Amino acid sequence: MVVAASAVVVIGAVTGMLSALDDGRGSDEARPDVTSSPLLQPLPAVPTPLPPSPSTTSASASPSASSSASASEAGPSPKASKSASPKPRTEPASVRLYRHTDSQVLDWVRANRDDPRRPVIESRIADRPAAVWFADYTPSDITARVRAVTSAGAAKGGVPVVVPYAVPNRDCGGASQGGAPDLGAYGGWIDKFAAGLGSGEVVVILEPDAIAQSDCLSEGRRTARFAALARAGRVLKAANPKARVYFDAGHSDWNSPRQQAGLLRRAGAASAASSDGIFSNVSNFNRTGDEVAYVRRTLDALGGPAGLGAVIDTSRNGNGAPADGEWCDPAGRKLGQAPTLRTGQARIDAYLWVKLPGESDGCRGAPGTFTPDYAYDLAR
Numbered sequence: 462m463v464v465a466a467s468a469v470v471v472i473g474a475v476t477g478m479l480s481a482l483d484d485g486r487g488s489d490e491a492r493p494d495v496t497s498s499p500l501l502q503p504l505p506a507v508p509t510p511l512p513p514s515p516s517t518t519s520a521s522a523s524p525s526a527s528s529s530a531s532a533s534e535a536g537p538s539p540k541a542s543k544s545a546s547p548k549p550r551t552e553p554a555s556v557r558l559y560r561h562t563d564s565q566v567l568d569w570v571r572a573n574r575d576d577p578r579r580p581v582i583e584s585r586i587a588d589r590p591a592a593v594w595f596a597d598y599t600p601s602d603i604t605a606r607v608r609a610v611t612s613a614g615a616a617k618g619g620v621p622v623v624v625p626y627a628v629p630n631r632d633c634g635g636a637s638q639g640g641a642p643d644l645g646a647y648g649g650w651i652d653k654f655a656a657g658l659g660s661g662e663v664v665v666i667l668e669p670d671a672i673a674q675s676d677c678l679s680e681g682r683r684t685a686r687f688a689a690l691a692r693a694g695r696v697l698k699a700a701n702p703k704a705r706v707y708f709d710a711g712h713s714d715w716n717s718p719r720q721q722a723g724l725l726r727r728a729g730a731a732s733a734a735s736s737d738g739i740f741s742n743v744s745n746f747n748r749t750g751d752e753v754a755y756v757r758r759t760l761d762a763l764g765g766p767a768g769l770g771a772v773i774d775t776s777r778n779g780n781g782a783p784a785d786g787e788w789c790d791p792a793g794r795k796l797g798q799a800p801t802l803r804t805g806q807a808r809i810d811a812y813l814w815v816k817l818p819g820e821s822d823g824c825r826g827a828p829g830t831f832t833p834d835y836a837y838d839l840a841r
Contacts, residue, residue, distance in 0.1 A: 559622075576833070600649060604657040607623060621664070625668060626669060628640050655699075662705075663701065666707055668690060668709060672709040672730075673712075691735050694729050706736055713741065736769065740815070745777075771810060773812055774813055779794065790821055
């Protein structure tokens with residue numbers, strides 16, 4: 462296995478996100494995209510930011526078809542948890558995932574009611590709940606923007622999925638570079654992010670690629686990043702005890718379960734004070750069965766509380782990964798299992814659409830932008 466590029470398939474993700482920030486619409490949510498991957502396959506992804514807005518809920522459906530900023534500062538080192546014996550994580554009272562009403566696919570559907578592709582795209586993609594990304598470093602309004610999503614989800618009785626994506630030197634300075642200028646600033650941003658989580662149920666996908674794709678950092682900088690992630694998990698869970706926080710496990714074609722578990726342990730993912738488990742396959746195409754086997758082996762190697770679980774991105778894995786390893790909007794891919802908090806699988810807490818289907822990796826359309834032809838091919 463060749464490990465060289467990014468786990469987060471974020472080439473366009475961030476690019477698309479930044480362009481959205483510049484279009485006067487605000488910087489709120491980001492949507493997944495891809496860059497090159499260590500295995501010439503898609504990994505995690507980044508998004509395009511959108512403005513906060515009210516939302517709707519979608520019942521969980523049954524399955525169907527880093528800035529190149531200086532990361533030298535260690536930033537705030539994690540403080541020992543004040544809770545000697547963390548309580549077991551809270552199981553979701555709700556089985557409904559929240560669908561945010563502000564997204565590129567919804568914008569397209571509203572503006573193209575007469576397009577013959579619209580019914581398929583609307584029913585199979587736009588009507589599904591997907592993650593909301595926060596990929597821009599804007600400390601002044603991050604609390605309000607996160608709160609806009611979590612409060613809308615709570616009002617609708619649904620569980621939002623949010624993605625903080627601002628760790629320094631993300632994507633190892635590649636196409637999805639960006640984020641906080643240093644780890645000290647990142648710690649402050651996470652504090653403000655956490656302040657917007659509210660008190661209802663919420664799923665947090667913490668920093669795609671930040672752990673699996675950390676080999677570009679020196680050992681000292683990697684240790685500092687992991688300390689910052691461990692602290693981030695504690696801050697998020699302390700701010701909202703109903704928040705479920707998941708750490709980056711890459712995907713089944715990347716690091717071995719034992720290797721990834723070692724990295725995850727250093728980042729605090731085995732501690733109930735920081736973590737509810739791990740996530741895999743963000744913006745990737747690996748089949749759900751392969752990811753289930755991989756995350757279970759990774760959890761076994763990780764250790765920690767028996768209640769730790771995993772979530773898997775199933776947004777584009779309906780046909781599995783392309784045989785040739787293509788990661789950029791590869792042909793022949795299909796939507797995977799619909800987002801749900803009821804998987805029927807031991808230790809698998811959810812199937813989620815972290816990467817929003819139809820947002821281009823940069824080949825079928827501009828990176829990070831919704832591309833109707835690509836969306837239609839995935840959905841039909």
